[in-house]
Amino acid sequence: MSTSICAPIYIGLMSGTSLDSIDAVAVRFEPGFELIACHSQPIPSAIHSSTLALFNPGDNEIERLGRLDLELAELFATAVENLIRVNHLDRQQIAAIGSHGQTIRHRPEANFTLQIGDPNLIAERTGITTIGDFRRRDMAAGGQGAPLVPAFHSALFRHPEHNRVLVNIGGMANLTILEAAGDKPVLGYDTGPGNVLMDSWIKQHKQKSYDRDGQWAAQGQVLPQLLKQMLALPYFSETPPKSTGREQFNQCWLEQIVNALAVKPQPEDVQATLLELTAVSIADAINSHPLSDQQVFLCGGGSHNSQLRSRLSALLKPHYLSTTAELNLDPDWVEAAAFAWLAYRTLNRMSGNVPEVTGAAGYRPLGAIYWGN
Ligand SMILES: Nc1ncnc2c1ncn2[C@@H]1O[C@H](COP(=O)(O)OP(=O)(O)OP(=O)(O)O)[C@@H](O)[C@H]1O
Ligand SMILES: [Mg+2]
Incomplete structure (x- = not known):
């Protein structure tokens, strides 16, 4: 045995x-x-x-x-x-x-x-x-x-030669930065919303529990003013340690900002902007820790959102982007x-x-x- x-x-x-x-x-x-x-x-x-x-x-x-x-x-x-x-x-x-x-x-x-x-x-x-x-x-x-997963990410996914970033896109999104040199401290924090705002917006407007592959978001246009106002939330510029939840990112917060816009937006444009918010806040966080030859691996339900993945890929270029499936652990x-x-x-x-x-x-x-x- x-x-x-x-x-x-x-x-x-x-x-x-x-x-x-x-x-x-x-x-x-x-x-x-x-x-x-x-x-x-x-x-x-x-x-x-x-x-x-x-x-x-x-x-x-x-x-x-x-x-x-x-x-x-x-x-x-x-x-x-x-x-x-x-x-x-x-x-x-x-x-x-x-x-x-x-x-x-x-x-x-x-x-x-x-x-x-x-x-x-x-x-x-x-x-x-x-x-x-x-x-x-x-x-x-x-x-x-919180987040508590970085210790596990470090134990399982740290590589001796490649700098790696793990990004879990659940309701909220959190990242773990694993420098190749094993003696470097692990960095990690919640970057902000993952799927939670997209889920609640599509629930309200289309009675669906989530936007499969970001298809609805892909039909809309990102609203720069809305994106700017959301990104102005102090959480995004706070230095770690930091963690967040539905207390901060919820439907009420979203509606307040949307309702204050001068022109009532199309719901699909809001969805496109929410997807962009998730992508930009994750990419900004990763890019604020510049490391050479970074490999980024996604996990969590949001890793299945092909529209989100393609925005992340564009924002993270030239970094390699994949999912933890490539590291032998299904992202789910x-x-x-x-x-x-x-x-x-x-x-x-x-x-x-x-x-x-x-x-x-x-x-x-x-x-x-x-x-x-
Ligand atoms: N094919 C898909 N396209 C778009 N979004 C998807 C797809 N599959 C899953 N999701 C999203 O993933 C979400 C679930 O992700 P997950 O289970 O990782 O989050 P969670 O339960 O909130 O976990 P966490 O503790 O990390 O917050 C769904 O609510 C949905 O928004
Ligand atoms: Mg889940």
Whole structure:
């Protein structure tokens, strides 16, 4: 029997800001990284709408939050059970689940971030040791609590000769800069919106959950005045460490700026401008760290948006642009794999954060352990 068959399996669970689905992966880290199985768990519409509703302050918040904390945990446990059942995984080999949880608030300026989906319940339902609440230890140490994926990107994707940039385009977008020389600190931060504004604008105008391949955006013209006003938001010029969420980039913010325009814009022109905002804010961030011979790899759902990719390619020339598929990890599973890795680190008493990225006072083991049966 080879070591890799005996090495423990870690499960990663990710439910991001887009609320598109729950991503579950099973991976091994020894002797090297191996993606064993993946599963995408749909989010029932009732849970989708109660989560969306909790993104904004409102009546009876604590009761609603308490209920959703449990409903999401049941759904996370179901995602794990489906992952195990469909892929015939051996439960005895599973060391732990790393569950990101659903972010309901992320307010680093107030040292406050909240991810829900009770890990007690996940451990109870699955019988598997579950690690959750990854962000708050970093915050307690003075960090942003985000982004946490750069440590995983560095462990998996750093190359001895090529300077690499990893860009995750989820609801928000975040990048990780990995200089070829291994002793250089990892850089990483949230660049701003990924898909979240495009998703909410197309939902409002076309009742679609996302703009497939940026087709609708491609029918519009970028509105320079709107783009300029959006890019004037202080977040874009702030120096890292920085991280953001729906608190900053949401439909309300977008509507305020759109409604203040002198002429009412065509909806497809706004969509084109939102796609350009995502592309420009990512490209500006990358270009502000000039490195020779940079290779840029995309992951997250936005990496499938061909219109966005082609704008990024133009803005990043002459840098090489591809997706993590070329690095042997499907772009859809990078984030979930990162939380499996963070669980692996914590269970083995190792740190999970990068202090240079989050601004924390030092390296910390992240999350709390909820033991399985
Ligand atoms: N073919 C596609 N064309 C355009 N957009 C796509 C396509 N496929 C996926 N997407 C976008 O990707 C989004 C989901 O991305 P992802 O799952 O990485 O984000 P997330 O769940 O918010 O994660 P994160 O934690 O990184 O924010 C969808 O909401 C959609 O906007
Ligand atoms: Mg997702």
